[in-house]
Structures are given as C-alpha cells and as structure tokens.
Amino acid sequence: EPEVTQTPSHQVTQMGQEVILRCVPISNHLYFYWYRQILGQKVEFLVSFYNNEISEKSEIFDDQFSVERPDGSNFTLKIRSTKLEDSAMYFCASSVYPSYEQYFGPGTRLTVT
C-alpha cells in the first residue's frame, strides 16, 4: 500500500540553524501539507501546497518557513533560523484532491537546543 514517507525521523539542531525536513508524498497525490504537533498539544496546520505554490498557510507559517517541491517526488519544509519553540513533531500529508482524506507520514521529530 502506498504511503507517505519522511526523513529524517529525528533531527537535532542548534538554535539559529537552518533545517530542511523532507517528505515523499503518495505518487498520484496532488495536494501536499505540513502540520506540526508540539509535545502535549494539538496537531496544527501549517501550510498546504498545490501546483507548485502555497494554497493556504496558517499564522504559524511566518517568513522563517518555506516549502518547496524541488523535483517530481520530494516535498520539503525549510525553517531558516530555528527557535526553541520550533521543537515539535512535523507531519507531512498528501491527498488526491483538497476535499479528500489526507494521508500522513510518520513524522520528523525536531529538537532545537
């Protein structure tokens, strides 16, 4: 069964460093998403992406964040200058259409020290 994959599973970085989280969505899906879950809190929407552009973003997704689909398979989330409060589990998801179910990857746990 096709699934969303994410690398790395765990990333430790120092405050102020740039990180790139990578995702490979399900191959025939057209819509891609990033969510995050701070420990003990709700899963929160960050951004959605379609046709090589952002279709929606939350207030969390400020200028420190960017997304890219550099090739036909990968979908990346970049945090330019990490802060302690960026420590969270980051989930990538994809769907065939925007109103269809979203399939989530296993997540990348980001720890900022």
Place this chain on the structure above:
Amino acid sequence: AQSVTQPDIHITVSEGASLELRCNYSYGATPYLFWYVQSPGQGLQLLLKYFSGDTLVQGIKGFEAEFKRSQSSFNLRKPSVHWSDAAEYFCAVGAKEYGNKLVFGAGTILRVKS
C-alpha cells in the same frame, strides 16, 4: 472560528468491552470528518472518514463512527476493544469553505486493561 472538542483526555476500558470516544465540532460550513489513530512514536493513521451520505461509517480495525448533524458530533465506537487498540485517537474536521486544512481535536488517550 472552527473548533473540534474531544472532551475526554484519557479513557480506560477493559479488553473486550465496548468503546465510545466523543468528538464535537463547531464549524460554519458542512464539514467532512475523520478519525485518526496515533500509536506511540508513530504517525497518524486514518481510521475512517465521513463526507456525505450514510451517517454511520465503517472504518478499519472494526471501528465505526456516526455523524449526528443535530448534535454536531462524530463519535467513534468499537463493540469489543483489543489490547492493541491502546493509542491516542484524534478527531479532525475540514470543510471546502475553509480551504484544505484539517482542524484537529486535542486527542483522547485510550488505555486498555486486561
């Protein structure tokens, strides 16, 4: 604003007992609804979904959920819980009118005692 409430933070049931996890939503549009399950250290697995039609939907692992528009609820049920069902369960809601994002509840942690 859209919101999803899962009133129970923790629930403990005995193996073989029935289960109901509650989910209420507040949305200004016709929602589509999901239940996801997360085992420790794992991602979010889709259990079931409701878009339209029959308000009782069946999912994987023997779970079902019923959409009740009048109560703004989408409760998850299972007639007989197995020890492997111990996990955290999330209700999520979306709507075309609010773009593609899903809004999640805070989750309910299910413990199963033998």
